[in-house]
Amino acid sequence: MNALMATYAPLPVTFSHGTGAYLYDTHDVRYLDGLSGIAVTNLGHAHPAVTEAIREQAGRLLHTSNYYHIAAQERLADTLTRVTGMERAFFCNSGAEANEAAIKLARLYGHQRDIEQPEIIVLEDAFHGRTLATLSATGNRRIQAGFEPLVAGFVRAPRNDMEAVHNIARNNPNVVAVLLEPIQGEGGIRPLDSDYLHALRQFCSEQGWLLMLDEVQSGNGRTGHFFAYQGLNLLPDVVTTAKGLGNGVPIGACLARGTAAGVFAAGHHGSTYGGNPLACAAAQAVVDTLESESLYGKATHLGERVRAALRAEAGDDAIVDLRGRGLMLGIELARPCADIMQRALDAHILLNVTAGNTVRLLPPLIMSDEQADTLGAGVGRVIREFHKAGTAREG
Ligand SMILES: Cc1ncc(COP(=O)(O)O)c(C=O)c1O
Structure with missing residues (x-):
């Protein structure tokens, strides 16, 4: 028992330090990190470029x-606008805050067009954060239950369903934007169909809606590009990120281009800590390292190795579906x-489970080939043991 509020039920382990793809517990036992603190330490633990940038900035x-x-x-x-095709950035401290910024931006965009009750289309199984607006945008009742009244102004649609979007457009003149994850993370690692995203891009442009992508989890090099949309040849109006941007130093960003980039003026939004020198120095080292160590291509390559080793060891009958991009x-x-x-x-591997029945892997992009093979096989x-235990119980 400790004095923490019981918002988490942590596993019985405490880590004392880490290096690269490994974490060490307080008994000096080594674990292979297949989770990166949920897509945060994309450059691994104690990456020298990030450590040095933090040390240097903290001393100044x-x-x-x-x-x-x-x-x-x-x-x-x-740097971020150059790398992503966006034009302006707002910095904050987390993914939920980045999405709050996008939601406020979309609402203001609506008001600037005389839409007084602007609404945003969001998807079933989406996850956008735990603040009141972002949990209202989230498509998971378990996360919302008990926190009603929810924030108004969101319209829900099934994923990959353009007909549903057309229907909403016919009946609702207040829509100003669509907010979605190009790869739903908490919803079970579900990449949205490329055709759907392209159709949505075109429809948003025709309707004067903002296409806003939440790349808090999929961003920062994880899927083979800085952002997943860059692998789809798609350009949103707004994109949000956080997690891997600071490799563990809290920072979030809401990036925008075109009309969306000019919506906020002085006084419209703010954050005391957002974009402070320490967080930005860490994030700069992250973005520079992603480029200098060619980690985008590596994510794709390592992802293929993890998949191959995993399939070989688990056996096909243990796996219903293997989804995702890159790492x-x-x-x-x-x-x-x-x-x-x-x-x-127990096998000294870190991973987690999402959407109830989906094992999630978000390992660091700096793994060696050998570590990727070890992770996949482990x-x-x-999974094979878990599958066998289930069939033994049934049989
Ligand atoms: C897609 C997505 N959006 C938003 C968030 C919220 O980010 P944070 O926990 O930094 O507020 C998450 C966190 O898991 C996420 O995966």
């Missing part, structure tokens, strides 16, 4: 205020598998 200046120019923030905005992988099993986290921990073994 941690924080000033957005009342003054912040050179590190302006530089990071320049964002979901292995759907035939039954709920929450206890696989403990089974994997997870495959855990």
Whole structure:
């Protein structure tokens, strides 16, 4: 028992340090990290470029205020917009806050067009965060239950269903934007259909709606590009990210282009910490390292190795579906598998389970080929044992 509010039920392990793809517990036992703190430590633990950037910045200046120019923030905005095809950036401290910024931006965009009750289309099984607006946008009743009244202004649609979007457009003149994850993360690692996303892009342009992508989990090099949309030849109006951007130093960003980039003016939005010198120095090192170490291509290559090793070890009958892009992988099993986290921990592998029956892997992009093979084979073994235990019980 400790003095923490019981919002999490942690597994019985405490880590003391990490290096690369490994974490070490307080007894110095080594674990292969297949989760990266949920897509955060994409460059692994204690990456020298990030450590050095933090050390250097911390010795000079941690924080000033957005009342003054912040050179590190302006530089990071320049880099991120160059890398992503966006034009302007707003910095905050988390994924939920990045989505809050996008939601506010869309509402203001609506008001600037005389739409007084603007609404945003969101998808079933979406996850956008735990603040009141973002849990209202989330398509999971378990996350919303008990926190009603929900924030108004969201219209729900099934994923990959353009007809549903057309229907909403016919009946609802207040829609101003669509917010979605190009690869649903908490919803079970579900990449949306490319045809659907392209049709949506075109329809948003025709309707004057903003296409807003939540790349909090899929972004920062995880899927073979800085953002997943870049692998689809698609350009949103707004994109949000966080998690891997700071490799563990909290930072989020809402990026925009075109009309969307000019919606916010002074006083419309803000954050005390958002984009402070320390967070921006860490994120700059992350983005620079993704490029200098060619980690985009590596994510694709390593993802293929993990898949191959995993399939070989688990056997096809243990896996219902293997989904994802790059190093964002979901292995759907035939039954709920929450206890696989403990089974994997016993095998000194870190992973987690999402959407009840999907094992989720989000390993660091800096793994060696050998580590990718070991991870795939290790997870495959855990899945095979889990499958065998289930069939033994049934039989
Ligand atoms: C797609 C997506 N959006 C938003 C969030 C919320 O991010 P944060 O926990 O940093 O607020 C998450 C976190 O899992 C996410 O996966």
